[in-house]
Amino acid sequence: MASAVTNKWRGIAGKCLVFGLALLPLGFLVADIINANLGPDPGQVITEALGIAAFQLLLVTLAITPLKKVTGWSGWLRYRRMLGLFAFFYAALHLLAFLQLILGWMDLWATFTKRPYIIAGAAAFLAMVPLAITSTRRMMKRTGRWWKPLHRLIYPAAILAWVHFLWQARSDITEMVVYAVILAGLLVVRARWFGVSSLVPLKRT
Amino acid sequence: MFIKQRPSWSVPESEVTPESVYLNRRKFMTGAIASAAALSIPGLVRAEDTRPGTVLDYKAAPQFSTDEKPAPYDAITTYNNFYEFGTGKQDPSRYASEMSVDPWSVEVEGECANPGKYALEGLLKPHQYQERIYRLRCVEAWSMVIPWVGVPLAEVIKRLEPNSDAKFVYFETLNAPEQMRGQRSLFSTIDWPYREGLRMDEAMNELSFLAVGLYGKTLPNQNGAPIRLVVPWKYGFKSIKSIVRIRFMKEQPKSSWEMIAPSEYGFYANVNPEVDHPRWSQKMERRLPSGVFRPNWIETEKFNGYGEQVAGLYKGMDLSRYY
Numbered sequence: 001m002a003s004a005v006t007n008k009w010r011g012i013a014g015k016c017l018v019f020g021l022a023l024l025p026l027g028f029l030v031a032d033i034i035n036a037n038l039g040p041d042p043g044q045v046i047t048e049a050l051g052i053a054a055f056q057l058l059l060v061t062l063a064i065t066p067l068k069k070v071t072g073w074s075g076w077l078r079y080r081r082m083l084g085l086f087a088f089f090y091a092a093l094h095l096l097a098f099l100q101l102i103l104g105w106m107d108l109w110a111t112f113t114k115r116p117y118i119i120a121g122a123a124a125f126l127a128m129v130p131l132a133i134t135s136t137r138r139m140m141k142r143t144g145r146w147w148k149p150l151h152r153l154i155y156p157a158a159i160l161a162w163v164h165f166l167w168q169a170r171s172d173i174t175e176m177v178v179y180a181v182i183l184a185g186l187l188v189v190r191a192r193w194f195g196v197s198s199l200v201p202l203k204r205t
Numbered sequence: 206m207f208i209k210q211r212p213s214w215s216v217p218e219s220e221v222t223p224e225s226v227y228l229n230r231r232k233f234m235t236g237a238i239a240s241a242a243a244l245s246i247p248g249l250v251r252a253e254d255t256r257p258g259t260v261l262d263y264k265a266a267p268q269f270s271t272d273e274k275p276a277p278y279d280a281i282t283t284y285n286n287f288y289e290f291g292t293g294k295q296d297p298s299r300y301a302s303e304m305s306v307d308p309w310s311v312e313v314e315g316e317c318a319n320p321g322k323y324a325l326e327g328l329l330k331p332h333q334y335q336e337r338i339y340r341l342r343c344v345e346a347w348s349m350v351i352p353w354v355g356v357p358l359a360e361v362i363k364r365l366e367p368n369s370d371a372k373f374v375y376f377e378t379l380n381a382p383e384q385m386r387g388q389r390s391l392f393s394t395i396d397w398p399y400r401e402g403l404r405m406d407e408a409m410n411e412l413s414f415l416a417v418g419l420y421g422k423t424l425p426n427q428n429g430a431p432i433r434l435v436v437p438w439k440y441g442f443k444s445i446k447s448i449v450r451i452r453f454m455k456e457q458p459k460s461s462w463e464m465i466a467p468s469e470y471g472f473y474a475n476v477n478p479e480v481d482h483p484r485w486s487q488k489m490e491r492r493l494p495s496g497v498f499r500p501n502w503i504e505t506e507k508f509n510g511y512g513e514q515v516a517g518l519y520k521g522m523d524l525s526r527y528y
Contacts, residue, residue, distance in 0.1 A: 033497055039294065040280035040494035041347060104500045107486065115485060167484070171465060172292045174392040 011078060018079045022086040025053035043101030050097050054090035055161045061087055062158060062186045069193060081135050088132040091125050117167035124160035127153045158183055258422030263334035263354045270338035276349040278420050280494045285427045287446055288395060289385040301426035304384045309431045315453035318366035325431055332356040337414060342476045342509045344440035348490045353435055354418030359409045371453035375402045376434060376445045394465050401445040402458035412437055412514050438511040440474045471528040476509035480528050
């Protein structure tokens with residue numbers, strides 16, 4: 001009994017900690033805005049920082065299952081939904097910042113139809129929308145056995161986000177290479193552990 | 206539809222304090238503070254102008270200067286593309302101090318009567334410094350107004366006496382990986398040193414400028430100390446920094462960006478709103494500094510607004526082909 005209570009509190013404390021950590025990038029940005037610490041092109045800095053935070057959280061979300069496998073502790077799963085929702089939260093802020101701070105809501109049609117890196121980013125975001133919508137317990141029940149294959153959309157979302165990042169590179173791609181290694185690692189371990197077949201939606205039985 | 210808005214920080218020219226008045230006020234204030242401090246509490250005296258660099262002796266060149274308001278010194282010196290020090294905009298201001306610029310010499314070679322290794326002072330000494338306030342339009346669709354100090358490129362070239370075979374001028378930036386951390390990067394696609402070039406008639410145009418200073422003082426390293434090119438009607442990457450080599454050539458040289466992505470960056474790289482970069486539009490630019498919540502978009506002008514002086518250079522050329 002006592003240990004169950006302790007576990008419950010531990011779980012809550014853990015969630016608070018993860019919640020706080022996930023808010024840090026936003027906190028730093030707000031502090032920089034208040035202190036006018038973002039240089040002559042603050043819109044660009046804000047937009048980039050939000051995008052990077054979204055991508056990093058997407059990678060952390062993807063790391064949960066491998067972490068569980070490696071450590072044998074299934075407690076990691078508790079934080080997966082929150083991390084995924086934070087990734088979506090930052091992606092949504094990133095998109096809003098791009099529209100307001102960079103574009104100023106101008107030239108929308110050309111931007112979203114003619115610029116490949118924007119299209120890749122928009123596709124990554126669109127892939128995350130159904131995941132966020134179906135993240136609640138109730139939606140999990142309603143989607144039933146389709147929930148799992150649907151949520152494999154996180155793989156194309158992460159890859160598209162990386163492509164979105166790569167296609168903005170002008171000369172030095174060191175950062176992109178580092179992220180590629182991490183992302184490839186996270187995808188490859190899945191293929192190995194679950195067999196490549198588990199990367200495609202389950203068949204109806 | 207785009208509406209040209211006056212940026213929040215913009216002031217009409219009539220409100221700008223003439224520099225001489227401003228400097229005199231500074232002198233007066235420094236004097237006043239100094240004497241007050243001497244009378245009361247010692248230790249309160251502070252130099253008013255804390256910007257690094259040596260004060261340069263120059264005269265203004267208003268006929269070549271825009272009356273738009275220059276970007277603040279901090280904006281110009283903390284927001285730079287100088288990939289030798291990293292690709293982040295703040296990397297150059299953080300790491301460019303690792304470059305040593307004194308002594309500095311420039312190797313002059315190729316089709317000219319006076320080749321040789323010139324000490325920087327020797328290259329510049331015969332010339333009177335000018336201040337020119339130019340617009341700088343980056344290929345990334347942002348721009349700034351910058352008060353450069355330097356000498357017209359044509360004056361320097363004339364002294365080097367290029368011969369009739371000199372159709373192009375080629376420039377190279379310092380190549381020193383031990384001083385430039387960006388050159389040590391494993392995944393850079395730039396084949397160092399950074400190279401640029403101009404057609405001879407472009408180089409001899411009255412707007413082409415060799416800058417050695419900014420806001421009246423010698424250039425900070427991140428802005429291309431001790432000597433850099435400024436070609437205001439072309440995208441910023443043509444204005445090569447920290448020059449160590451000038452070569453007069455018969456053939457058109459290849460520039461660094463042309464070598465990396467010829468479909469994105471041409472040799473000419475004239476500012477042109479009609480020719481988009483394959484990845485983004487060039488019709489507009491964000492004039493920096495920009496406010497936090499409102500992008501400061503203005504329309505990009507052909508040849509960055511310097512068409513009157515340079516459009517003749519490209520008569521009969523298809524600028525969508527020779528971009």
